[in-house]
Amino acid sequence: MSSPASCAAAPDSLLSTPPAADAASSGAFGTPALSRASCVVDVFDMHCAACAVTVEQALRDQPGVQSARVHYATQRAQISFDPAQVTLDSLLRCIERMGYSADAAGSENRAEIVRRQRHRRIWGFGLATFCAMQIMMLTLPRFLAGTDIEPELAPLLDWSALALVLPVMWWSARPFYQGAARELRLRRPGMDCAITLGTVTAFAGSVWHLLANTGALYFDSVAMFVALLLGVRWLEWEQRERNQAVIQQAAGAASRGQALRVQEGVDGVRMVPTDVDALQPGDRVWVRTGEAIPVDGRLDSEIALCDESLLTGESVSVRRQRGENVVAGAINLGAPITVRATATAATSTEQRLLLLADNATKPETLAFADIVARYFMPALLLLAIGTFVALLPAGVATATERAIAVLIISCPCALALAAPAAHARAFSGLLARGVVLRRASALERLARSNAFLLDKTGTLSDPAVARVSELRPGYPEQRALTVIAALEQAANHPLAVALRGAHAFDVVVTDADWQPGHGVSGRIAGRAYRFGRADYVGLNDECLRSDRRLWLADDEGAVCALDLSERLREDASALVKQLLASGQVELLSGDHPERAAAVARTLGIEVSEGSASPERKAARVQRLRQEGRIVVMIGDGVNDSVGFAGADVAIAVHGATDAAKASADLICESPGLLPVAEAVAYARRVVQVVRWNFGWAIAYNLLAIPFAIAGAVNPLVASVGMAGSSAIVLLNVMRLGGGREKFSDPAVAR
Incomplete structure (x- = not known):
């Protein structure tokens, strides 16, 4: 939950965009009146894609909220809002009313919240597992002995099983109840509703059978079902936390660098290279064309043209005048400017927003998971009700048992986990290869790419x-x-x-x-x-x-x-060979056509174009896209950013300018060019795993549901099958690996 500390830290996490008139009336280091603000919020307890959709929709419904993007893989939300209508505290309370914990990104409370969550998950899973094992020990003699069991022993075993399942229903299964209540309150029945309905129905039916001394008991199924599902969610949660740690480490590394501090002395004004971390409020900083502003500050120059898309998600350039606020991470698109720092690197806006960067549309597979989570539950309820009604002539007990089996065995856990788990793994896998994935939707386009446009100077040479x-x-x-x-x-x-x-x-x-x-x-x-x-x-x-x-x-x-x-570059030839095995490769350079052609011949590239202006590069991208190609543009300079904006996937190589990084979908932080080829191969593996997961989850449901309706599986077998299908999905995701591996692409192997 949010705390006073997190709320107090909130202003530091705001990206303010003041109007010029207000800025002009502000003091040198004062805070101008705000017309728009953006913030990044950590959202805890999300366990599926539907949770992210739920939080997004609730935030967008708040008065004054202009846009909201919830990134499931990083468990973060980026919100743009009008502070005159809504505050960060009210946004945090909105998230918490839905049953999620929330705090401003970068807050010192995060470690404590994560610790409490881990503690709760461990105890919930441990209690459910212990009780499930004990219930199985009590239930096994009943199964083995059947009707031969002594009459006075059977009630003792059954009532003992009830006593052991009560802590599971009361404590361990609480996250499912909270999620189901949240879904019903928002009129979005989803996975938690299915889980809650299955467990509560099985438990209530078993209690009724116990009291009536007739029918089968499913206490073992309920406990095992809860334990297995909690275990799967715990594993996925731990994976996301590892991803978050890697991302934060990369963010800290990316924020380190050097800036030019303007120093005034008796011999005049000079520019002194200074570590960004060493900049203090009041320091004057020189920012080159195409370079990112290193810290939050006020513009000292007469005018500046800034690209704040890295922070706001909007590609429209913003015109700033002397005295206005400029934010860390914004790209200087005009002439070199001077900025007077108003914050340190640690407290600047970019530090909080760096690497969230999921401003593009959601990946197709995650969008499909959202649809599954939203519409699968009503269909499942109708199927269970239909099963119950159709089997009523065979008896209430039979109809109830098979309806429960349908609810349990067809729980959409595997479907909901298929894409998010793979994408969460992909973030850490790419980071281990030295590649930062800024936009998750680019991963799938990169996997389907078949045309590659390469810059020359600074990229290949x-x-x-x-x-x-x-x-x-x-x-x-x-x-x-x-x-x-x-x-x-x-x-x-x-x-x-x-x-x-x-x-x-x-x-x-x-x-x-x-x-x-x-x-x-x-x-x-x-x-x-x-x-x-x-x-x-x-x-x-x-x-x-x-x-x-x-x-x-x-x-x-x-x-x-x-x-x-x-x-x-030493690995330029290897990169081109690997890309040629995946599609068409062209060289576009602003250099002289003869030199561009010579480099292309050396590398085995058939198509090259020299003296290519940024506009000509962008036009070539559009032509290839019109031909049906999935275009990947790879470059490093300011003149590549225009083409980056039009490409299906834009990749900035190591050493790229800040302007190129701001427009890129993937950023190579490791030296060399092979990380680009590794990213292409890894993206294809991720998409293959996602497709396999979806295929498995859909096939499992299509095969399992008829067996449940026919009575071929009881609720116990159904619970094992449901949790097992989710476990298979996660195990398949683990095959992606998190560490750097030797480049291997099936296309290259052929």
Whole structure:
């Protein structure tokens, strides 16, 4: 349940989007009036896809709630709301009224809530298991002896079995009662209603038979049924908690990094690389184009264009003005900006929202599970009632027994677990392979993918500087490289990273600016410098223009030229071979067509396109989709984000810009390219397991229900079959594995 501590922490977990007029009237570090807020909430006790649907619908029905997304695999809800109409506390109370525990994400109370839940699950399962074993010991002599049992011993065994089943019905089965009450209150009968109906009917019928001294007793079936189902749910809950721990660990690793802190000194203003964790309120931070804002803050620059889709789920760019709040994780889409921090990395919005990121539509299999959970129960009730009515001529006892068997054996547990359990496992499995799955729906599209579009520079190859040429007489080469590296602080592309890493610099750059695709500029010691293409730096002679040469120029003209080269990544060839075995592969690059074609020939790619602008990349994606292809785009740069938005699946490789990561469905955090191929193969395995699970669950119900109606199975056998089918589903999911395995794709093997 929520606590004062969690509610007090709530404001820190809000993503505020204030209007410009309100922001302008706020103090430097004050809180502006809010027109919209978003928060992330941990929702506990969800045990099936229908639970997530129930919570979603209840939240959306609250006044002031603009959107709500409940992610079953991570047990979290992302909510956008108008704080003038509803508060975080009221949203938490709404969730709790439905019978779930809830708290603000990142709250210190989570560990205690999880501990209490684990304690309750262990005791519930342990009590049910112990009682079931004891009842079986009492029931076994009755089965073996039959009518030969001594008359005075039979009542003693039967009443002892009743005494042992009472704690199971009163305590262990309580979660099912709470779930059934919740479903009935919301008029959504589902799995808990089926479980409750089966157990209560079997228990009540057995008590009636015991009092009337006639008919069969099913106390053993009831206890075993509850114990097995609690055990299955406990196993799934533990798996989700392990996934949550892995996700939180990945979130903490992803939030670490470096930012450029603006430092003012006697020699002017300079940008100092600083760990994000070391930033404090009041620090000024330089944010490059295409880079994520590292901490919550206020805009110091005149204007900024921000992409907050990572946080809000909305792809519309937001225009910010000086003094307005900007949030950690938002992508700077315009010119470089300066932000004054108002929070640390630990308390910034991104820390709470990172990796929730299930803003896309739900996976098809999870949507199917929702439908099953919503509509299976009414059909099951009608079938049980029909069985009872049809068999009344054979006697009330026979009709009741077979109706109970139908209710128990056809419980939709296996159907409801088939997809969610596999998707929950997939999150941790991909993370173990160094891949973060931001949108669960992309997993199924990735499994069906048959067209792959690859970026070149930064994805398949790394830029390298060959040599300095055309150096101005008397100008030191090292000085030129220092100036270039200092200017490249403002840029956010693979070459800039390579230059900054290869050459140290201690000069102060002011008025820095970056024009993607053209070059960077700034002032050093009062002198204006430009570095980039010949026409950008002011060299208009056609003979000086070359795609393999960049120029550094100052007020006096050209300083030097930098001849460039590139080297293929070691695993680029292996990636392309593995992707070719899965479908069509094309190379799209903004580089010169000849160089793009040369790299394509080296890697065995038949189709390549050079000088491809972001718009042309996006157009190619759309053409392939119109041809019926499932398109996966793999890239790393700002210019790939447009194509990412249109692709069926977007994958950002290791070292990708924040803009590319914000648009990606999967993000590779491990170095190298093979995690991409491993993700494709793993996605196919996950979908195969989900389909197998659905096939098994449906086949089980189609085969088992007729046997129950015909009287071929009694409630005891039915309870074992129901729990066994769920256990088979989970065991099949466990085959996916959580650790990193050697790449194996059936398509490649062929």
